[in-house]
Amino acid sequence: DADSDADTDPTGDLIFSEISDSDSNAKFVEVYNAGPTTVDLTGWTIERYANGSTSSTAFDLSGTLASGEMLVLVQSVNSFQSMYGFAPDGDDAFVFANNGDDVLELRDGGALVDIIGVVGQSSGAWDYTDSSARRNAGVTSGSTTWQAGEWTIDDWNNATPGVR
Template identity: 30%
Template sequence: MKHFLTSLFILLSVNLSQAQCTDLFFSEYIEGWSNNKALEIYNPTNQSIDLSAYSISRYSNGGTSPSTTQLSGFIEPFSTFVIGLDKRDPNGEGYEAPMWDGYYTYTDSITGEDITTYNSENDLQSKIDLFVNPIYYFGTNPDSAAAFPTSLYFNGNDAITLEMVGGTGAVIDLIGKVGEDPGAAWTDDEGNYWTKDHTLIRKSTITSGVTGNPITFNPTTEWDSLSVNTFINLGFHDCDCFNNNHLVENTKSINVFPNPSTMQNITIKNNTAIQSYSIQNKLGQIILHKYVNNLNTIEIPAPNIKGIYFLSIKDLYGIKAETIIIQ
């Protein structure tokens, strides 16, 4: 019975999501200090995709004329690809200040020696798959502007699109609203900045991009907000775009106990590092979702209502599911 319920959950998840999981979309947005600018794209399909067929455009300060950068490289199935602003000169200053690489040098107050430390959480450079836009063109010559696009020089009030190259140039995803200048940034209902000095992560329930210019752009609808200069989630994305070849019930490599549980904490052991986990009820509603720091063993709170639930974890190789029973 347990395995039947798990298989049914997997089948329902696949059928409900396959209709929309057909093209790339933005999965993370980094608008950090100085030149800490990056965009993550997610591939929800089971095919490798050539990124030379796609471009990123920036519509600055409510403008309707974009600066466009054609992409390059390949994005693997159910994987991410991170594009970053090409500012890597360690001696750069001001507008040329380097994107953070995790290294920090200070002078010891006692010895007077320079000491360099490294913090991987502050290393954005190592997470970039494609660096673009090394030169910011300030002039008005259209040929030079096309030769030196500024797509990744976005601030909190710039709309950003992911588009197909050539043909119709169809927009397949959009952050913000083209033609609208929101001031410093787009905000939530309480006026808090979301697109300035923040990291945004696409909610796992989003399975396709925004293809039309919205009447109102409310970032809280599809995005979760993290503090400025948060880079640790780049390189993977938790998405409900399940696929038969990607979602695996593997009771040998995932160990959940106690199960059944009596509303106490539940321990999950996996043979590889866990990136995130979700718990859904029988209606398919996500009641708990959390990113974890790549641990093989985690302890999570059990649901506080008796019943049958569906646990899914994501690791480097995909998504694994297990039924849990709360007595």
């Protein structure tokens, strides 16, 4: 319908809001729509660079993400549901198998929108091994370079998937 198309922003203000290297393969990546409109996820991808690699593996996003909503993507649906008590929005056993030092990029039509880490490096201020990294509440736009001051690294037991 024409009205819903008019309210959909293809570029939007999507950001990574949380990532966790939790126990029992309940690892997850959370994407938040900080913008005022619904975002069409066609053409959006999450790219994972494992262990200092300069080659990535991509996960294509689909559907839409409403303003103020989160998309929770996991390594293992069963492990995630068992730990957090709700169904995630998607899964990929390889792309979301974060081990705490992988770099993730959020891309829209190939253009870099947000990043966790530094491509080609396997550790640094973003290292969340056996932990979680949560975007600070005041951050509402992505960054194309790693910004350590925008993140809080905490124990994975304190992860809050689906909550901003």
